[in-house]
Amino acid sequence: xxxxxxxxxxxxxWGGKGGGDQQGPPDFEELLRNLQDRLGGLFxxxxxxxxxxxxxxxxxxxxxxxxxxxxxxxxxxxxIAVLVVVWLASGIYIVEPAERGVVLRFGRYVDTTDPxxxxxxxxxxxxxxxxxxxxxxxxxxxxxxxxKDENIVDxxxxxxxxxxxxxxxxxxxxxxxxxxxxxxxxxxxxVIGRSKLDFIVxxxxxxxxxxxxxxxxxxMNQYKTGLLITSVNMQPAKPPEQVKDAFDDAIxxxxxxxxxxxxxxxxxxxxxxxxxxEAARIEADAMAYRDRVIAESEGEAARFxxxxxxxxxxxxxxxxxxxxxxxxxxxxxxxxxxxxxxxxNSLMYLPLDQLLKGRGGASQAAPAxxxxxxxxxxxxxxxxxxxxxxxxxxxx
Numbered sequence: 001x002x003x004x005x006x007x008x009x010x011x012x013x014w015g016g017k018g019g020g021d022q023q024g025p026p027d028f029e030e031l032l033r034n035l036q037d038r039l040g041g042l043f044x045x046x047x048x049x050x051x052x053x054x055x056x057x058x059x060x061x062x063x064x065x066x067x068x069x070x071x072x073x074x075x076x077x078x079x080i081a082v083l084v085v086v087w088l089a090s091g092i093y094i095v096e097p098a099e100r101g102v103v104l105r106f107g108r109y110v111d112t113t114d115p116x117x118x119x120x121x122x123x124x125x126x127x128x129x130x131x132x133x134x135x136x137x138x139x140x141x142x143x144x145x146x147x148k149d150e151n152i153v154d155x156x157x158x159x160x161x162x163x164x165x166x167x168x169x170x171x172x173x174x175x176x177x178x179x180x181x182x183x184x185x186x187x188x189x190x191v192i193g194r195s196k197l198d199f200i201v202x203x204x205x206x207x208x209x210x211x212x213x214x215x216x217x218x219x220m221n222q223y224k225t226g227l228l229i230t231s232v233n234m235q236p237a238k239p240p241e242q243v244k245d246a247f248d249d250a251i252x253x254x255x256x257x258x259x260x261x262x263x264x265x266x267x268x269x270x271x272x273x274x275x276x277x278e279a280a281r282i283e284a285d286a287m288a289y290r291d292r293v294i295a296e297s298e299g300e301a302a303r304f305x306x307x308x309x310x311x312x313x314x315x316x317x318x319x320x321x322x323x324x325x326x327x328x329x330x331x332x333x334x335x336x337x338x339x340x341x342x343x344x345n346s347l348m349y350l351p352l353d354q355l356l357k358g359r360g361g362a363s364q365a366a367p368a369x370x371x372x373x374x375x376x377x378x379x380x381x382x383x384x385x386x387x388x389x390x391x392x393x394x395x396x
Contacts, residue, residue: 091122098134100166103127112167131166136230137177141184144240151197152243157209157234159184159216161227168226176225183219187212201237201251209234 094117095101101113105126113128120126142156161180163169169176191211195204213232220227239247311318 087122091120091126093118093120093128095130098132099130100133100163102129102131102166102170104129109167109171129170131163131169133163133166136160136162139177139181141181141188143185143188145189145192147192147197147200148194149196152240153192153197153200153237154240155188155192155200155234155237157188157212157232159232160230162230163226164228165224165226168224170226172224172226176227179223179225180216180220180227180229183223184212184216187215187219191215198254202254205234205236 093101095113095115097115099115101118103110103113103120103126105121106124110126118128120128138158138160140156140158142154144152144154147153159180173179191208192200195208200208209232212234213229216232217229220229238244307318307322
């Protein structure tokens with residue numbers, strides 16, 4: 001029987017023993033214990049007996065009712081406050097460093113939060129979807145395609161991407177990963193179809209991979225998938241198995257061509273500096289020869305002019321002197337000695353040491369006989385012209 005029904009003894013379930021004037025408000029600890037006990041009874045738990053109940057049916061301490069119909073306003077207010085605090089505290093959430101929090105209000109996008117602690121309006125008003133933006137997804141694509149020069153090539157590449165914009169990734173595209181695959185396939189066929197086979201299989205692999213990455217990223221931005229392509233790695237292109245032998249022969253011929261070109265270039269780099277140096281040396285020798293010939297010619301001309309001046313002063317003496325000098329140059333390398341002894345003069349000088357040296361070789365020929373080597377004539381035997389010549393010779 002309930003405490004407030006007729007015959008119930010007007011017992012207060014909070015511990016009072018009847019009499020409205022004598023009933024006082026319970027203390028806070030007792031209120032919390034009673035609230036806990038009643039809540040436990042509602043959910044099938046064992047209820048705690050009041051402190052004044054001795055376990056019997058009498059004594060003025062009746063049992064608790066099944067439903068909490070006897071709670072006063074103060075207890076209900078405290079319970080509601082506790083629930084509100086718990087509800088508000090449930091709005092606290094933490095975003096990890098590798099994540100971004102997407103806040104939804106009644107299912108509609110509101111904001112994107114960075115790593116750290118945050119608060120939102122608790123459920124069911126707002127909710128948070130956490131997206132890992134540092135995780136890199138990888139997929140491979142392989143296909144046989146037709147090139148610009150109508151050759152068939154087997155292309156295989158690997159694409160890596162991560163989430164750049166969490167909101168776009170969740171709401172702008174229904175399946176961003178599938179969109180990335182489809183866009184990559186379309187871009188690869190476009191780029192390969194605009195390139196020649198030689199460019200694809202040789203030096204153009206890195207350029208083609210970069211072009212594929214740029215074009216695919218443009219499509220991802222247009223579709224607002226929120227994905228960022230981090231890398232595109234293209235494997236070496238290879239021909240189909242049906243034409244592999246011919247393709248290998250063409251590659252070998254191309255490699256031989258490059259090897260010969262490199263060898264010829266190395267030979268050219270070796271020969272050209274030597275040729276330039278030799279040309280510079282020959283040019284320097286020619287310049288030196290030119291200067292030497294000019295100097296000798298100028299010296300000969302000056303000497304001739306000086307001899308001409310002397311010839312004008314004394315023609316006979318100069319002519320005789322020129323004759324003797326000429327004969328000295330002509331006969332200077334001749335090892336023979338010419339003597340004129342028709343006058344019977346036995347006084348002469350023979351340079352035997354020079355003659356012996358001249359026999360050793362033409363390079364060490366005896367000097368031409370000078371005037372001292374010729375037979376001298378007495379002053380009585382000399383004619384007037386001869387005396388003048390001898391006088392001129394002795395003065396020199």
